[in-house]
Structure formats: C-alpha cells, structure tokens
Amino acid sequence: MGVRRPAVAGSFYPSRSSELIKMIESLFRSLGSEGVPQPNSSGTRRIASIVAPHAGYIYSGRTAAAAYSLLANDGVPESFVILGPNHTGLGSAFAVTKSEYWETPLGRLEVDSELAEAIASHFEELYFDDLAHTWEHSIEVQLPFLQAIYGSEVRIVPIVMGIQEPENSAELGIAVALASEELGRDVVVIASSDMSHYVPEEEAVRRDSAAIEAIISMDISKLFRVIRELDVSMCGPGPVSAAISFAKSKGVERGELVRYSTSAETSGDRSFVVGYASVVFRR
Numbered sequence: 001m002g003v004r005r006p007a008v009a010g011s012f013y014p015s016r017s018s019e020l021i022k023m024i025e026s027l028f029r030s031l032g033s034e035g036v037p038q039p040n041s042s043g044t045r046r047i048a049s050i051v052a053p054h055a056g057y058i059y060s061g062r063t064a065a066a067a068y069s070l071l072a073n074d075g076v077p078e079s080f081v082i083l084g085p086n087h088t089g090l091g092s093a094f095a096v097t098k099s100e101y102w103e104t105p106l107g108r109l110e111v112d113s114e115l116a117e118a119i120a121s122h123f124e125e126l127y128f129d130d131l132a133h134t135w136e137h138s139i140e141v142q143l144p145f146l147q148a149i150y151g152s153e154v155r156i157v158p159i160v161m162g163i164q165e166p167e168n169s170a171e172l173g174i175a176v177a178l179a180s181e182e183l184g185r186d187v188v189v190i191a192s193s194d195m196s197h198y199v200p201e202e203e204a205v206r207r208d209s210a211a212i213e214a215i216i217s218m219d220i221s222k223l224f225r226v227i228r229e230l231d232v233s234m235c236g237p238g239p240v241s242a243a244i245s246f247a248k249s250k251g252v253e254r255g256e257l258v259r260y261s262t263s264a265e266t267s268g269d270r271s272f273v274v275g276y277a278s279v280v281f282r283r
Contacts, residue, residue: 002099004130004158008137009105012056013144017105023057024148027065036148037068043075046282048250049189049243051215052145053276054084054138054236059263060194060276066259067278068145077188079112079155080146081119081176081246083239084138084192086162091132093163094172096120098128102156104140106147112155115187118179119157123172132160138192138236164238166220172238173245191243193236195275201264207232208260208275215279216255218244234275247281255281 009015014023025035050067053060096116101108120126139158180187196204207230214223220241262273
C-alpha cells in the first residue's frame, strides 16, 4: 500500500492535527462563518471546478477558504481531481500519483485509481510517477481543507504539471471530463495556483486583474497572452486552463471571482507581495 507522506506539514500549515483544525476554523471564521462549514448533502452540485491558492495558510488560507466555503454548500462530489504546478522540476511533465493514499495530519485520503487510469487513457502524456509529487506542495496544501469539510470519505486524483501550455492544458481538462463521464463519476476539478510573485502590490493588482478577467471569461488563449504581455508570474496557468476546459465541457459559461488578496494582508509589506485569487466555475 503506497502512502504519500506530507512534505510541507509544519511549514505551510501546522503539523499537529489539533493546531491544523484550529487554524482552518479560524480562516473560515475570518470570513464570517461559525467555523468549518458542513457539507450540504442536498446541494445542487453546480460547481464544476475551482481555483485556489497554495501558499502558507497564514498568507493565502483565507482566500482559499472563501472558495472552499462555496464548495461545501454546493454538495458532496465523489472525487476531486487536484491539478497543481510542478515547482520542483522532478519527475514526468504530467504526473499522476501511483500512491493509494495521501496523508496529512488529519488522516489519509484514498486515491481514486480507477478515475486516474481513465484520465490517463484519454491523455497519453500523463504518466504514473510519484517522484514529481515527493516534495511538491501545490496539491498537498489543498487536502486539509477537503478533509476538514468532508472528512476522509472523498477520493482524490493528484496531478502535477511540469509543462504548462494552452493546448495540452486544455486537453487534460477534456480528458478529465471524458473520464468522469465514462465512469459516471461526480467530479470537481481543483486548480492550485498563486498569482503574481514578488512585485509591489500596486503592480501585482494591475497584472493579476488582467489575468483574472481572462480566467473568469474562460479564455485560455487570452490568459496566456496576458501572462506573456504583462509578465504575470502566476505559477499555475496550466492547471487553471485545465479547470476552465473541464468547466466548459460541463456547460459553464463564465467564472466568478470569489476573493483576491496579496501577502500584504498578513505581512503589511506592500513593496514585495504575492497575489492570491480564488475562483469558482458554476453551471
């Protein structure tokens, strides 16, 4: 039984389960919730995909929680396909985990291996490769939010992308849609990405606003054009584009910006920030 152990517990988020839950509760409370939202079992399941940031929780956790709060109210999907950028450069260009379980301080989540196999059958560039996941944080930091809300009953398919281009990103999103339809699986795609990195806040807001407009208008070509022309240093345009492609296949016509923030919200330093955005795509 392969288990992917946490790589960034104790740095990006607390390594003790009690402290981690307490922190997640505080993030939701900071948004006006009474604590971690309970999943709405009678939700309409309109959300096809979301975008959530992946920095340390003290910086981006509130913005991520804003999207997860809407997701909790939407219903209970069967599986989450979580797409993140490969920051380490290790492993295959498109890598899905071989592990049967992923572990965090809150316990283990089962990998939906049947769905992973089905996605790979529709996207030949996808390899089963754990090296790409060993030290990567972009997917790991999303998991405690899912566990806090849904417990450990939901299943996940973690995929990291070392190559992020418009065409293959869109193809991956379509492959997820085809696989979910083939299996009759109710799936939500989570795209993990931060926005501009290490620029003055005013500049981050200017650049990120243009990228976010392309994202919510679901225009992948425009997103990559804006990134190139404005030098937007978002780290996950590929996962976001795959999430857009998946959402389009489910009939979504436009995304919704849930929350935007920068690291200055925590640090107070507006001269050197990272931007964070959460977005939902609803049918």
